[in-house]
Amino acid sequence: MTTKQVEQVITPAGKHFVGNGFFVHNIIPGSQGLSMERVSPFILLDYNAPHYFAPTGTPRGVGVHPHRGFETVTIAYKGRVEHHDSSGGGGVIGEGDVQWMTAASGVLHKEFHEKEWSKKGGMFQMVQLWVNLPAKDKMSKPKYQALANDQMGVYELENQAGRIEVIAGAYKTTQGPASTFTPMHLMNAHLVAGGKAEFNFPAHYNTALIVLEGKIQVNDESAVSANQFALFQNEGEAFTIEATENAIVLVLSGEPILEPIAHHGPFVMNTKQELMQAFEDFNEGKFGYLED
Amino acid sequence: MKPNTLSTFLTSNIDLKEAFLQLLFSSCQIKQVNKGDYLLQPGETCTHSFFVKKGLLRQFSLDAKGKEHVLQFAPENWFMSDRDSVFFHEPAAYYIQALENTSVYLIDEPFLTNLAHKDPQFLDFNLNLLHKHIRQLHKRVQLLLSATAEERYLDFVHMYPDLMLRVPQIQIASYLGITPESLSRVRSDLAKKNQGR
Numbered sequence: 001m002t003t004k005q006v007e008q009v010i011t012p013a014g015k016h017f018v019g020n021g022f023f024v025h026n027i028i029p030g031s032q033g034l035s036m037e038r039v040s041p042f043i044l045l046d047y048n049a050p051h052y053f054a055p056t057g058t059p060r061g062v063g064v065h066p067h068r069g070f071e072t073v074t075i076a077y078k079g080r081v082e083h084h085d086s087s088g089g090g091g092v093i094g095e096g097d098v099q100w101m102t103a104a105s106g107v108l109h110k111e112f113h114e115k116e117w118s119k120k121g122g123m124f125q126m127v128q129l130w131v132n133l134p135a136k137d138k139m140s141k142p143k144y145q146a147l148a149n150d151q152m153g154v155y156e157l158e159n160q161a162g163r164i165e166v167i168a169g170a171y172k173t174t175q176g177p178a179s180t181f182t183p184m185h186l187m188n189a190h191l192v193a194g195g196k197a198e199f200n201f202p203a204h205y206n207t208a209l210i211v212l213e214g215k216i217q218v219n220d221e222s223a224v225s226a227n228q229f230a231l232f233q234n235e236g237e238a239f240t241i242e243a244t245e246n247a248i249v250l251v252l253s254g255e256p257i258l259e260p261i262a263h264h265g266p267f268v269m270n271t272k273q274e275l276m277q278a279f280e281d282f283n284e285g286k287f288g289y290l291e292d
Numbered sequence: 293m294k295p296n297t298l299s300t301f302l303t304s305n306i307d308l309k310e311a312f313l314q315l316l317f318s319s320c321q322i323k324q325v326n327k328g329d330y331l332l333q334p335g336e337t338c339t340h341s342f343f344v345k346k347g348l349l350r351q352f353s354l355d356a357k358g359k360e361h362v363l364q365f366a367p368e369n370w371f372m373s374d375r376d377s378v379f380f381h382e383p384a385a386y387y388i389q390a391l392e393n394t395s396v397y398l399i400d401e402p403f404l405t406n407l408a409h410k411d412p413q414f415l416d417f418n419l420n421l422l423h424k425h426i427r428q429l430h431k432r433v434q435l436l437l438s439a440t441a442e443e444r445y446l447d448f449v450h451m452y453p454d455l456m457l458r459v460p461q462i463q464i465a466s467y468l469g470i471t472p473e474s475l476s477r478v479r480s481d482l483a484k485k486n487q488g489r
Contacts, residue, residue: 065457086487105488265457276453283449283456285482286489 004236006222019062044130055121061112067103069268079124080117085109086288089144096149106287161195184254191243201253207232214247320397325390332388340398341373347394362467
């Protein structure tokens, strides 16, 4: 087994609002060297770094919009989000929970801060990922997985170094609850200062991490701080993360989907013709209907 | 939504002859207009036609009660102008406003006329565009006179495939000559018929 080295550490560029409820750094595909193809199956990563939202009686968020051809995965670190979609899926996620929505053939959805949470306001911190689907599954039926924090696979690290919460795939023998269409591993590493964890993924999997809290050192050489993103080379399998401060790190690794990507706005397909079809189907109501 | 290279592909409404456009644009200025800003307001004299390189314009009027009436949208590769003002030098009756950060070519009318005089092929090209524009206007009048809300909506999304995602519904309803509630009803009825099909 050889070491998987860090290819680059990225400090994300400026932030922008998605609707009025998500204040995000777009990291994938907005950063140099992080195209949809390069990090596939993870084709988009928006990071809402901790941000204070003042109390309001009118919840902030994003109104009704469509998706087709992929999955949206929302990982909540701080704050609470309510979701509804046109296939009947919906729910509220809070700290440590994950919402895994398979848009596939098409849904309309909306995402708002939960009403009660909005009234109090507070710190808000989330990651939203878009996970691509292979061509054969792009037009499958929409699906919704609400993954509560107590369902996550938990691996307690030796020497009280911390724990790994597995969302999808596995850490060593501990499995995560999410069902996925292609092989991938997605997990949050909670490490105490000085704690160390080893990871091991196939060399050809696209592998990356983002530090949400604290500071880490990867392979005893690359320092990565809060808000920074590290992309690994597609060589070698094993790497280590050591927390130099108490840290929370989201680790992603997945088998690339080696198919053409045609992307426009909220649709991710394989060809331009399929994108045109997506617009037509959305306009004609084939994704269903959802009140604003 | 982010800027998209596919916008042009999605919104091209006419088979624009690349060579003629190159000729036309070679002498045109490009102007950047910020979202919400106006290229034209009523009372001004419009001296140029606009061709959208990137972004989105709308042309609308205000009635005596202060209600907006949207005449046209112009996404990438569409022309927009106040023809009364440009050709007949009358004070403009319309607003032309950017709905997104937009870059437009400013098309100078005397330049266009000169070009048409010099090059018969360009004259044909320009006339063809004009006739297509008139055909489009006829269709629009006909739809407003006699079509159902659903027929108007379906014609709209066929012509402007991505505008449902770029324009507030209230403005689309205004373009269609229906209330926003009717537009919601049309879309919900279509969904009942078509969801998952």
